[in-house]
Amino acid sequence: MNAHIEATEHPQHHIVPVRVYLVVFFLLMLGTALTVAAAFQDLDVRVGGLTIPLNTPIAMAIAGGKAILVVLYFMHVKYSQRLVWVWIIGGLIWLGIMIAVTYADYWSRNW
């Protein structure tokens, strides 16, 4: 909140404190260590006869979390105008459509 008020008062140069960059850097390193460690564990969940593979979703979730940290803090999107948010979310929606529709096509070919 405080940061938002600062950003409004001095919009042309909101200066992110170095301490924030260092915390984000530490979290990114932690995420990297975590994702490598998780990759060697069998994280499949077995419910009855059904196996739910969780390794890939967990790896992608950690990667997504790291990406969000980089985008929000290193790329200053947290302090940017809302129009930047709209463009990024718009881009991600189109990426989602591309993957979902392409995959739906290949997946349903044998039906």
Add this chain to the structure above:
Amino acid sequence: LSEQSPTSTALAHQFDDLHQQKEASTLGMWLFLVTEIMFFGGMFTGYVVYRNKYYDAFVAGSHANDIVWGATNTVVLIWSSLTMALAVHAAQLGKRKALVICLALTILFGSVFLGIKGIEYHHKFVENHVPGPSFEFHSEPGKPAVNPANVQLFYSFYFAMTGMHAVHMVVGIGILSLLVWMAWRNRFSPEYYAPVEMTGLYWHFVDVVWIFLFALLYLIGRHG
């Protein structure tokens, strides 16, 4: 020309003020980065489709990648993102010396990344894991046998995706070199540092792409 102070030339005449000018640069840069999301997104889409079609072959292929080099490069790139962020910070405060040092460090980490990538590519050539007529792949003993043609497809994605990523790194290092020269010549000020900030956006974006490449090309199916 170099006698002019940066402040007097900071505001281009088509903008009302520095704030509007900065918002325009930021939006323009993000428009470009959204096209980059779609560019890399096309390769990610292809990867997702074929990974699910030839799951075992993609697992075998990513097993043959060296996770130590991959993780090291991830760490190197996170360091480079930190120094890039600190470069923007130095530019905002008008600290010329710190700006030059941080930009130079970013170039250094970027070069280390490319060097490690070169070592990995060399291993692929030695092991005949480069797609083409000489491609060979032998399934690991004790693992399900996989069709080498499908592993070759994995390596086509590997080289296309890491190759395009490396091209972006080379471009980034070129732009950073120009920025070092400009910063050295005192071309930036707390009022005008848009080139540093926009290059930062580009550099961090390339870092984000690598975060996903590392997960998809090195980590997948590592267990068991």
